[in-house]
Structures are given as structure tokens and as C-alpha cells.
Amino acid sequence: MTPKTPSRQEKVAALKHEQSVAQRKRKIGIAAAWSAVLVLVVVVVLVITTSGTPKNASASTATPSAIAGVQTFPKQTAQHVTGTVAYAPLPPVGGDHSVTLLNCGVYSENVPNENAVHSLEHGAVWITYDASTITGDQLATLRKAIPSTYAILSPFVGLPTSVVASAWGAQLDLTDPADPRLAAFIAAYRGAATAPEPGSPCTGGLDGPGKVS
Incomplete structure (x- = not known):
């Protein structure tokens, strides 16, 4: 039995389906790329805002x-x-x-x-x-x-x-x-903006006499 040849209408429908699938994949790819960019931006912001901040700082809200x-x-x-x-x-x-x-x-x-x-x-x-x-x-x-x-x-x-x-x-x-x-x-x-260079190193200099820790 000879296979049925797709009609023009069926060919057009198949083509539209393929285009629709491709379009969805492109949208998913673009969304994933923007998500990755957003994550990177958040990481960079966190690094910038926390770098130089003294570690183990008290959580006190004292002013x-x-x-x-x-x-x-x-x-x-x-x-x-x-x-x-x-x-x-x-x-x-x-x-x-x-x-x-x-x-x-x-x-x-x-x-x-x-x-x-x-x-x-x-x-x-x-x-x-x-x-x-x-x-x-x-x-x-x-x-x-x-x-x-x-x-x-x-x-x-x-x-x-x-x-x-x-x-x-x-x-x-x-x-x-x-x-x-x-x-x-x-x-x-400690680490306050009242200092001229807050967050700059506090190591790598001179050990004074009698250093305990």
C-alpha cells in the first residue's frame, strides 16, 4: 500500500509546529541566560558590599x-x-x-x-x-x-x-x-565609615612587642 502523501495543509501545520517548538526553545534559552546573568549580578553585589567588612563583627545595633x-x-x-x-x-x-x-x-x-x-x-x-x-x-x-x-x-x-x-x-x-x-x-x-579607610587590611604589617594572639 502506497504511503499517503501529506497534503499542503498538513505540511504547513507541521512546519508551524516545528517553528513553535523552536520558538519555545529559544524563549527557554533566553530565560535561562537571563537567570544566570541575574545570579551573577547578585553574587557580584554581595561580594562588593561584604568585602572589607570585618569578620566576627558584633550584631549589635549600637550607634x-x-x-x-x-x-x-x-x-x-x-x-x-x-x-x-x-x-x-x-x-x-x-x-x-x-x-x-x-x-x-x-x-x-x-x-x-x-x-x-x-x-x-x-x-x-x-x-x-x-x-x-x-x-x-x-x-x-x-x-x-x-x-x-x-x-x-x-x-x-x-x-x-x-x-x-x-x-x-x-x-x-x-x-x-x-x-x-x-x-x-x-x-x-569597628569597621565604621568614620574611619578614613574602613575595611583595609589589619594584618600584613608590624607585630608589636608581646603579641599574645
């Missing part, structure tokens, strides 16, 4: 204005210089500083001001304490309060009080390491 006792020192200079710098206040909260930053971490000895100020420029907080009064459990409390990045803890000679928390352009005097304002200060100023 500088909400922390009682914080003193601010606006319009700090930020030039790289050699030699020592006469800072005011002490501990320093900004100003000209060494080209080499102090690696963030916990120190058991005094660290160079000029290097520590460079770390403040990058958004670090610097917690200093009077080693003659802060010992034992109080020192242990302080060390536990220090985040693993973008924070420095060190003794400091001649403090006006037992503990002083410093950031670029801001400072808080404390008498008790367990004062909740310390955690609030760290949360508000």
Missing part, C-alpha cells in the same frame, strides 16, 4: 550617639610620616602615623602609637588598659571582649582611667572591663 560618655575628635590628619608623633589625646584617636600598620591582635606590652593609629585608620578599635589595675580575671574579661579581627588590645602607660576604648576620632573612658558600653563601642566603631 555612637547612643553610647554615653563617648568623646569625639573630628578632623584628624592622616599623613604617613617617619619617626614619633606627639598625639593628643592619649591614647591617640587618629592623626599622622607610620606607613606600617600594627597587626591587630592582643598584646601584653605597650605597642607603638604610630603603627596602632594606622590600624585605626583602617577601621580597627584599640582597647588599652592600665596594667597596674587590670589583672587576673579583669584582664581575662577584656581579652574575651576583643574580636578576632579589626581590634587591638594592649596595656598603655599613663591612662586617665582603667580602660580606654579608642577608634578613629572617638574615645571612651571606662573603669570596669565588664561595662556594657565597651561592647557597644566596639560594635559601633
Whole structure:
């Protein structure tokens, strides 16, 4: 039996079906491509917005204005210089500083001001304490309060009080390491936009004397 030859109408219908299938495939391909582009854009945005953000930052919503006792020192200079710098206040909260930053971490000895100020420029907080009064459990409390990045803890000679928390352009005097304002200060100023270069490295510089961690 001779196979039936498709009529012109059947040929046209088959052609339209093929074109419809091809069109659907093109639409699916375009949609998939746009989905991939959208995912890539989201990834790039996330990388940009999170890069340079200090890790292990506190989830506190504390703001500088909400922390009682914080003193601010606006319009700090930020030039790289050699030699020592006469800072005011002490501990320093900004100003000209060494080209080499102090690696963030916990120190058991005094660290160079000029290097520590460079770390403040990058958004670090610097917690200093009077080693003659802060010992034992109080020192242990302080060390536990220090985040693993973008924070420095060190003794400091001649403090006006037992503990002083410093950031670029801001400072808080404390008498008790367990004062909740310390955690609030760290949360508000660590990596904050008040620093000239927040998120720039806090490693790869100088280890000061007596580095513990």
C-alpha cells in the first residue's frame, strides 16, 4: 500500500509546529541566560558590599550617639610620616602615623602609637588598659571582649582611667572591663565609615612587642 502523501495543509501545520517548538526553545534559552546573568549580578553585589567588612563583627545595633560618655575628635590628619608623633589625646584617636600598620591582635606590652593609629585608620578599635589595675580575671574579661579581627588590645602607660576604648576620632573612658558600653563601642566603631579607610587590611604589617594572639 502506497504511503499517503501529506497534503499542503498538513505540511504547513507541521512546519508551524516545528517553528513553535523552536520558538519555545529559544524563549527557554533566553530565560535561562537571563537567570544566570541575574545570579551573577547578585553574587557580584554581595561580594562588593561584604568585602572589607570585618569578620566576627558584633550584631549589635549600637550607634555612637547612643553610647554615653563617648568623646569625639573630628578632623584628624592622616599623613604617613617617619619617626614619633606627639598625639593628643592619649591614647591617640587618629592623626599622622607610620606607613606600617600594627597587626591587630592582643598584646601584653605597650605597642607603638604610630603603627596602632594606622590600624585605626583602617577601621580597627584599640582597647588599652592600665596594667597596674587590670589583672587576673579583669584582664581575662577584656581579652574575651576583643574580636578576632579589626581590634587591638594592649596595656598603655599613663591612662586617665582603667580602660580606654579608642577608634578613629572617638574615645571612651571606662573603669570596669565588664561595662556594657565597651561592647557597644566596639560594635559601633569597628569597621565604621568614620574611619578614613574602613575595611583595609589589619594584618600584613608590624607585630608589636608581646603579641599574645
